[in-house]
Every structure is written in structure tokens, then in C-alpha cells.
Amino acid sequence: MYLYGASGHCKVIIDSIESSTDKIIKGVFDDNIEIDKILNVPIYNFETFDKTKIHEMFISVGNNATRKMISESISENYISVFHPKATISKYAFIDEGSCVMANAVINASAKIGKHCIVNTGAIVEHDCELGDFVHISPNASLAGNVKIGEGTHIGIGAQIIQGITIGKWVTIGAGTVVIRDIPDGSLYVGNPARQIKK
Structure with missing residues (x-):
């Protein structure tokens, strides 16, 4: 390969x-x-x-x-990569080209799109949905039923409470706490999250 x-x-x-x-x-x-x-x-x-x-x-x-x-x-046969120390529910779905790093957790009924990164120690709880090309940084946590749009980057240590929807091509800064839905194409930081750039 x-x-x-x-x-x-x-x-x-x-x-x-x-x-x-x-x-x-x-x-x-x-x-x-x-x-x-x-x-x-x-x-x-x-x-x-x-x-x-x-x-x-x-x-x-x-x-x-x-x-x-x-x-x-580039049209090729893209595979996914799972570190042996990742915990992935047998009821989760992970599409082609995605990776799950060491100590990351993906729980039941989570759906991960194509070419996503679930980085070291990240948590993707039950019923979460990640669009294609999403990156969940180390130690970031998504509570249950969170939806993340295409291309969005969740920064290191960020926390997203249950039921939140985050749009496409959003950047959530390191350590940010998201308690409300976030629209497409924005940069959010802080606790609670606030928009600092469109």
C-alpha cells in the first residue's frame, strides 16, 4: 500500500x-x-x-x-486505518479513507464520513455524525447525537455538548466549549464558544 x-x-x-x-x-x-x-x-x-x-x-x-x-x-482504492488501541463499537460506521488513532473512542451508532481523522484520545459518543473530511483533534469530546458538517476541524481538548449541530468548514478552537448550534464557515473559541471570525 x-x-x-x-x-x-x-x-x-x-x-x-x-x-x-x-x-x-x-x-x-x-x-x-x-x-x-x-x-x-x-x-x-x-x-x-x-x-x-x-x-x-x-x-x-x-x-x-x-x-x-x-x-x-486521485481516484484510488482508499482504505481506513485504525490504531490497535482505539476503541470502536461494532455498531459504528466508518467510511473509506478515515483513521482512528490510539485511545480514541467511537461509540454505538456513530457515523464517520470519508477521509476523517479521529485523533489521539478523542471521544465520539453514540449517534454522532461526522461529515466527510472532518478532523476531531486529540482529547476533544463529542457528547451523544452531535452532528459535524463537512471539513470542520474540532480543536484539541474542545468539548461539544449533546445534540449540537456544527456546520461545514467550521474551526472550533482548542479548549472551546460548544453549547449552541454553530453555522457554516466560522471560527469559534472560548467557554462558552463565541464567534471571532467569519
């Missing part, structure tokens, strides 16, 4: 794959020609690479908009 994006997030993905499966990561694609390896995995230029060698791929990029751009421009 191959990864796309030789970033810090890529290192965590490599570790998760090597810890949980017997899959062999044959290479990482990246535009940075200054580096030739990441965690001993060789780096290649995607444009000049023989695409017939690619059977499985994962987009190892932390930026939500960039993951969307890559997934829409």
Missing part, C-alpha cells in the same frame, strides 16, 4: 498501520523533493510514479481541505 503526504500526521499513520496490520507500506507520495524517506519508508513523486503498482492508498495529510482536494483529484 501507499500513503500520500509525508507530514507529521503521516508518521502517526505509519505507526498505526505497522502496529495493527501486516500490510507493507511500499512508499509515500509527496511534492517535497528535499526528503527521500520518512520513518524508513521511501518517498516518491506521484506524477512520475507507475500508477499500476498502487492497489491501496491512504491520504496521510492533516489539513482537511488538502485531503479533499487529493481525494477528488
Whole structure:
């Protein structure tokens, strides 16, 4: 299999794959020609690479908009990645290209969209719904029945109370406490959350 994006997030993905499966990561694609390896995995230029060698791929990029751009421009067999120390309910649904990191919890009837990141120690409670390209940062907590729109980034340690709906392409700052619904395309911070940028 191959990864796309030789970033810090890529290192965590490599570790998760090597810890949980017997899959062999044959290479990482990246535009940075200054580096030739990441965690001993060789780096290649995607444009000049023989695409017939690619059977499985994962987009190892932390930026939500960039993951969307890559997934829409490159049609491959995208797999999901689950760290062995993640806790995932058998009643949860996780779509292609998403990852669940160490000590994260996804509870019953949660639905995770395509190319999402549920990062280290994050909690996604029962009946939550995450749109495509969402990132739940480390130690962020979503109570039950929270809905998160496409491309939204929930910052590290943020807390979302039950039943809240957060729109598309929103940024929730680190440590923010969300107690009311939030519309599309905004930046919210604080306790309780307040809008500081549209």
C-alpha cells in the first residue's frame, strides 16, 4: 500500500498501520523533493510514479481541505486505518479513507464520513455524525447525537455538548466549549464558544 503526504500526521499513520496490520507500506507520495524517506519508508513523486503498482492508498495529510482536494483529484482504492488501541463499537460506521488513532473512542451508532481523522484520545459518543473530511483533534469530546458538517476541524481538548449541530468548514478552537448550534464557515473559541471570525 501507499500513503500520500509525508507530514507529521503521516508518521502517526505509519505507526498505526505497522502496529495493527501486516500490510507493507511500499512508499509515500509527496511534492517535497528535499526528503527521500520518512520513518524508513521511501518517498516518491506521484506524477512520475507507475500508477499500476498502487492497489491501496491512504491520504496521510492533516489539513482537511488538502485531503479533499487529493481525494477528488486521485481516484484510488482508499482504505481506513485504525490504531490497535482505539476503541470502536461494532455498531459504528466508518467510511473509506478515515483513521482512528490510539485511545480514541467511537461509540454505538456513530457515523464517520470519508477521509476523517479521529485523533489521539478523542471521544465520539453514540449517534454522532461526522461529515466527510472532518478532523476531531486529540482529547476533544463529542457528547451523544452531535452532528459535524463537512471539513470542520474540532480543536484539541474542545468539548461539544449533546445534540449540537456544527456546520461545514467550521474551526472550533482548542479548549472551546460548544453549547449552541454553530453555522457554516466560522471560527469559534472560548467557554462558552463565541464567534471571532467569519
